Amino acid sequence: MKESKEELIGYLRKMMDIRLFEEKVMELLARNIIKGASHLYAGEEAVAVGACSAIEEDDYITSTHRGHGHCLAKGGKLPEMMAELCGKATGYCKGRGGSMHIADVTKGNLGATGIVASNLPVAVGAALSAKMRKTNQVVLCFFGDGASNNGIFHESLNMAAVWKLPVVFVCENNLYGMSVAANRCSAVQDMADKAKAYDMPNMICDGMDILDVKETIKKAVERARKGDGPTLVECKTYRYFGHSRSDPRAYRTKEEEKEWRNKCPIKQFSKKLTDNKILTEEEIAQIEKQAEEAVESAEKFAIESPYPDVRELMDDIYAPSPADLLNGGAIR
Amino acid sequence: MREILYKDALVEAMQEEMKRDDRVLVMGEDVAIYGGAYGATKGLYEQFGEERVRDTAISESAIVGAAIGAAITGMRPIAEIMYIDFITQAMDQLVNQAAKMRYMFGGKTTVPMVLRTEGGAGRCIAAHHSQSLEAWIMHVPGLYLVMPSTPYDAKGLLKASIRDDNPVVFIEHKMLYAMKGEVPETDYIIPLGVADIKKKGSDVTIVAYSRQLHVAMEAAAELEKDNISAEVIDPRTLKPLDLDAILTSVKKTSKLVIVSEGYKTCNVASEIAMLVMEHGFDLLDAPVKRVCAVDVPVPMSPVLEDAAIPNKQNVINAVKEVCQ
Ligand SMILES: Cc1ncc(C[n+]2csc(CCOP(=O)(O)OP(=O)(O)O)c2C)c(N)n1
Numbered sequence: 341m342k343e344s345k346e347e348l349i350g351y352l353r354k355m356m357d358i359r360l361f362e363e364k365v366m367e368l369l370a371r372n373i374i375k376g377a378s379h380l381y382a383g384e385e386a387v388a389v390g391a392c393s394a395i396e397e398d399d400y401i402t403s404t405h406r407g408h409g410h411c412l413a414k415g416g417k418l419p420e421m422m423a424e425l426c427g428k429a430t431g432y433c434k435g436r437g438g439s440m441h442i443a444d445v446t447k448g449n450l451g452a453t454g455i456v457a458s459n460l461p462v463a464v465g466a467a468l469s470a471k472m473r474k475t476n477q478v479v480l481c482f483f484g485d486g487a488s489n490n491g492i493f494h495e496s497l498n499m500a501a502v503w504k505l506p507v508v509f510v511c512e513n514n515l516y517g518m519s520v521a522a523n524r525c526s527a528v529q530d531m532a533d534k535a536k537a538y539d540m541p542n543m544i545c546d547g548m549d550i551l552d553v554k555e556t557i558k559k560a561v562e563r564a565r566k567g568d569g570p571t572l573v574e575c576k577t578y579r580y581f582g583h584s585r586s587d588p589r590a591y592r593t594k595e596e597e598k599e600w601r602n603k604c605p606i607k608q609f610s611k612k613l614t615d616n617k618i619l620t621e622e623e624i625a626q627i628e629k630q631a632e633e634a635v636e637s638a639e640k641f642a643i644e645s646p647y648p649d650v651r652e653l654m655d656d657i658y659a660p661s662p663a664d665l666l667n668g669g670a671i672r
Numbered sequence: 673m674r675e676i677l678y679k680d681a682l683v684e685a686m687q688e689e690m691k692r693d694d695r696v697l698v699m700g701e702d703v704a705i706y707g708g709a710y711g712a713t714k715g716l717y718e719q720f721g722e723e724r725v726r727d728t729a730i731s732e733s734a735i736v737g738a739a740i741g742a743a744i745t746g747m748r749p750i751a752e753i754m755y756i757d758f759i760t761q762a763m764d765q766l767v768n769q770a771a772k773m774r775y776m777f778g779g780k781t782t783v784p785m786v787l788r789t790e791g792g793a794g795r796c797i798a799a800h801h802s803q804s805l806e807a808w809i810m811h812v813p814g815l816y817l818v819m820p821s822t823p824y825d826a827k828g829l830l831k832a833s834i835r836d837d838n839p840v841v842f843i844e845h846k847m848l849y850a851m852k853g854e855v856p857e858t859d860y861i862i863p864l865g866v867a868d869i870k871k872k873g874s875d876v877t878i879v880a881y882s883r884q885l886h887v888a889m890e891a892a893a894e895l896e897k898d899n900i901s902a903e904v905i906d907p908r909t910l911k912p913l914d915l916d917a918i919l920t921s922v923k924k925t926s927k928l929v930i931v932s933e934g935y936k937t938c939n940v941a942s943e944i945a946m947l948v949m950e951h952g953f954d955l956l957d958a959p960v961k962r963v964c965a966v967d968v969p970v971p972m973s974p975v976l977e978d979a980a981i982p983n984k985q986n987v988i989n990a991v992k993e994v995c996q
Contacts, residue, residue: 376796427973438972454800489729519706525729647975
């Protein structure tokens with residue numbers, strides 16, 4: 341492994357943070373402390389952490405309804421995230437977005453969307469902007485296998501390819517779009533194949549192996565930075581929980597779930613670190629304990645935070661503009 | 673009479689129509705194995721098989737377009753769009769194809785399809801899953817618009833919609849699926865374009881539909897204690913709209929309040945208010961009032977979400993203002 345020990349520890353910790361955060365969210369949903377919907381990322385940690393470790397801090401990502409992992413991997417903080425999920429004023433979006441719209445724009449996370457595939461053209465635009473501004477930034481665009489059947493996926497890939505934009509399309513193929521298996525609703529079985537229609541290079545990696553994800557995305561990022569245009573990377577992965585809280589998971593088998601649990605990205609990576617004598621089991625347990633404490637303190641922060649003030653309901657709909665002066669603003 | 677859930681009333685309606693007419697098919701995301709995100713297609717797949725109950729890809733535009741194509745060539749498709757917020761992706765098919773085909777082609781084709789979808793706030797799922805976009809639909813010539821408020825209405829109206837030869841947008845409310853109500857076991861339909869007086873009264877007319885009907889009913893019950901007798905009318909279909917029923921009521925009460933969960937600007941209520949002005953200005957003793965959602969993307973936080981949509985007190989206040 342060519343990464344430094346600190347880097348490797350950082351990856352492990354991030355994956356643990358995500359896993360424990362998601363387990364805590366599950367618990368808070370059951371206790372009705374978190375309301376609404378939450379789409380949990382547990383099982384897919386290696387994708388977000390691997391991908392985000394292949395880019396720089398000032399690069400961008402666009403995220404999805406399953407966006408907690410992306411947010412954390414791009415430098416998001418647990419307390420602000422948990423507060424957002426609880427609809428609290430101290431959350432990343434002042435409690436207005438909740439789980440599905442988590443965004444930390446200051447860290448280059450351009451936002452999560454509740455509309456499947458609607459983040460793809462936004463990534464294209466951000467990449468266009470980076471290219472025109474000559475900043476050498478790249479954009480990682482996360483989306484699911486299901487999203488790749490949506491029309492806007494194809495329109496976005498085409499435009500990015502024609503304009504040779506610095507964007508990496510990261511398809512998180514967890515085998516299902518809600519209850520519908522990818523092999524029942526997609527004409528090709530490797531989503532990566534869809535790049536061929538746009539004469540775009542594609543790559544497939546093991547989405548349960550953080551280093552494989554990182555290496556693969558890195559190549560795509562290098563292409564993008566050199567001005568060679570977009571790549572479609574498919575990461576084969578699996579979500580451990582149901583699609584959202586009320587999903588009985590009748591569409592998949594216990595055996596399949598068990599098989600993928602055995603490929604747990606955190607377990608695999610931990611084993612690699614101990615096998616290579618980089619960390620001991622005690623050290624790993626220690627890191628897990630730190631993650632646990634961090635998640636607990638995020639929970640405490642979120643629960644103790646106040647709800648937004650109802651008088652702020654109408655704030656931020658519009659940016660300040662000269663129209664504010666018309667009719668005392670009543671024009672709006 | 674037996675009581676069943678709103679969602680089960682919808683299932684029954686589709687079940688009966690699928691049995692009656694083998695041209696009827698159901699398609700949409702997660703409608704087969706999963707039984708619909710809100711359980712409104714549960715059991716159909718088991719009963720009718722995958723030929724007639726189809727899980728689709730997440731391809732809203734293709735779902736609606738395919739329903740149109742099937743409809744104009746002899747089938748009677750029911751397409752489900754999981755949340756009305758996602759019709760944004762299917763708007764071209766709905767607005768430019770479904771709505772206009774019959775007219776553009778000289779009346780020589782019909783588009784007998786139903787687009788079932790759901791809408792409304794109340795579950796803290798934020799701005800992409802909580803909207804009430806019915807005004808968009810009502811705006812477009814060529815589409816019918818149905819919004820049932822009770823299990824009884826849901827079943828009767830869905831059956832009528834499936835039998836109708838027009839493209840019908842049928843909007844359910846996410847907070848009503850688990851509501852129980854009396855539903856006959858017999859085959860009945862509720863004709864499109866006929867309003868229902870949900871409560872008789874003499875002092876003020878409240879027009880309300882979908883979930884807000886229940887908010888209006890609660891307000892009416894409370895107003896009763898203040899000796900204000902409200903008549904509550906549920907149009908049930910917003911297009912065609914039963915304006916006569918509304919005017920008849922206003923003739924009796926001379927006052928009108930309209931309640932809707934859609935954004936206030938260009939709301940369904942704005943249209944109803946204007947129609948009453950045009951056709952019954954002389955009947956009115958006070959300016960019409962509308963109680964609508966605030967013009968704000970629906971926020972996730974429970975306190976903000978509550979503040980964004982109408983509640984009982986808003987309706988009571990509006991009624992008291994017009995009754996002064
Ligand atoms: C346009 C649109 N259609 C449908 C939905 C409902 N929905 C939310 S997530 C989802 C499945 C998405 O599957 P995929 O893209 O594979 O991502 P995953 O959930 O597996 O991460 C569906 C159908 C939506 N949010 N937006």
